[in-house]
Amino acid sequence: MAETLLEVKDLKxxxxxxxxxxxAVDGVSFTVERxxxxxxxxxxxxxxxxxxxxxxxxxxxxxxxxxxxxxxGRDLLKLPPAEVRAIRGDGMGMVFQDPMTSxxxxxxxxxxxxxxIRAHRDIDRKEAWxxxxxxxxxxxxxxPEERAKDYPHEYSGGxxxxxxxxxxxxxxxxxxxxxxxxxxxxxxVQAQILxxxxxxxxxxxxGVVLITHDLGVVADVSQKVMVxxxxxxxxxxxxxxxxxxxxxxxxxxxxxxxxxxxRRVERxxxxxxxxxxxxxxxxxxxxxPRCPHRFEPCDGERPELEMRGGDHPDACYLAIxxxxxxxxxxxxxxxxxxx
Ligand SMILES: Nc1ncnc2c1ncn2[C@@H]1O[C@H](COP(=O)(O)OP(=O)(O)OP(=O)(O)O)[C@@H](O)[C@H]1O
Ligand SMILES: [Mg+2]
Numbered sequence: 001m002a003e004t005l006l007e008v009k010d011l012k013x014x015x016x017x018x019x020x021x022x023x024a025v026d027g028v029s030f031t032v033e034r035x036x037x038x039x040x041x042x043x044x045x046x047x048x049x050x051x052x053x054x055x056x057x058x059x060x061x062x063x064x065x066x067x068x069x070x071x072x073g074r075d076l077l078k079l080p081p082a083e084v085r086a087i088r089g090d091g092m093g094m095v096f097q098d099p100m101t102s103x104x105x106x107x108x109x110x111x112x113x114x115x116x117i118r119a120h121r122d123i124d125r126k127e128a129w130x131x132x133x134x135x136x137x138x139x140x141x142x143x144p145e146e147r148a149k150d151y152p153h154e155y156s157g158g159x160x161x162x163x164x165x166x167x168x169x170x171x172x173x174x175x176x177x178x179x180x181x182x183x184x185x186x187x188x189v190q191a192q193i194l195x196x197x198x199x200x201x202x203x204x205x206x207g208v209v210l211i212t213h214d215l216g217v218v219a220d221v222s223q224k225v226m227v228x229x230x231x232x233x234x235x236x237x238x239x240x241x242x243x244x245x246x247x248x249x250x251x252x253x254x255x256x257x258x259x260x261x262x263r264r265v266e267r268x269x270x271x272x273x274x275x276x277x278x279x280x281x282x283x284x285x286x287x288x289p290r291c292p293h294r295f296e297p298c299d300g301e302r303p304e305l306e307m308r309g310g311d312h313p314d315a316c317y318l319a320i321x322x323x324x325x326x327x328x329x330x331x332x333x334x335x336x337x338x339x
Pocket of ligand 2: 048049
């Protein structure tokens with residue numbers, strides 16, 4: 001049995017704004033196991049970052065948060081703030097999507113990692129510096145003793161990403177959360193960063209959350225996948241379940257927009273339409289206005305994420321036979337496409 005590190009139950013995060021209440025995360029539940037990767041996928045604005053910034057305790061003051069965030073057996077939403085800070089500082093590391101929140105342009109990379117260490121460990125600068133250099137070596141930075149003295153702009157994109165991973169991992173956390181860690185990188189460097197994360201995962205035996213808008217990125221490295229749409233999970237299963245027997249039309253759309261050797265980029269079919277408002281989401285299934293398979297119940301009661309006859313939970317009202325048939329037809333059509 002895998003050891004569960006993080007269990008999130010019915011998490012909701014709402015922001016009060018002048019235009020109304022933004023339901024950024026509207027009831028998501030999932031677990032992260034030690035030594036495994038959870039891939040979290042969805043279009044822009046689906047609530048991926050807010051979900052995990054909330055787990056990290058980094059959400060701004062205008063937010064209302066409910067549900068449970070159980071990390072190593074304790075509900076972080078119920079403990080006193082000082083205790084939670086200590087648990088998070090030691091137990092979780094995050095690689096942030098926004099470079100502005102991670103590496104400061106005015107400070108040397110090594111000094112920034114030293115600060116990150118000394119915020120949570122009572123050790124002197126020299127010792128922390130040595131730890132920083134050692135970690136930079138582990139993430140594959142050449143000549144780390146010298147490169148630690150550089151400023152972030154002196155690094156390539158891939159090196160900066162390695163430095164951010166070093167900063168997130170230097171205190172040996174049990175959970176590494178990486179928010180779009182490869183999005184700004186070219187394909188080769190992307191593969192190297194994913195490989196590095198795999199290597200760290202097995203060396204440290206930590207749990208990993210990999211957030212991305214690209215289902216292709218999680219294909220090779222995730223044990224489980226959660227597909228998010230409009231602040232909720234559309235589908236949640238093992239990697240094989242989600243890739244081989246996807247149940248939700250939104251996932252089908254995402255799968256069809258993955259570039260492969262056979263389907264070159266020009267042939268990609270993006271999902272039509274745009275993500276919904278999170279202040280006034282559509283009635284029923286939030287995806288129904290964009291869904292080619294919508295039928296009568298879809299704009300009525302909201303479908304919950306649950307077992308619906310498939311081998312993993314999903315939130316779509318189509319009958320299981322129809323899901324199987326429609327996905328098989330889409331697959332056939334895809335294979336007939338000329339390369
Ligand atoms: N502080 C805030 N106040 C109000 N709304 C917010 C705040 N932070 C995030 N949101 C909104 O919450 C929703 C979810 O945002 P989030 O950043 O989680 O999306 P995402 O899935 O990470 O998207 P992306 O792929 O673009 O990173 C968005 O509509 C966003 O505008
Ligand atoms: Mg994001």
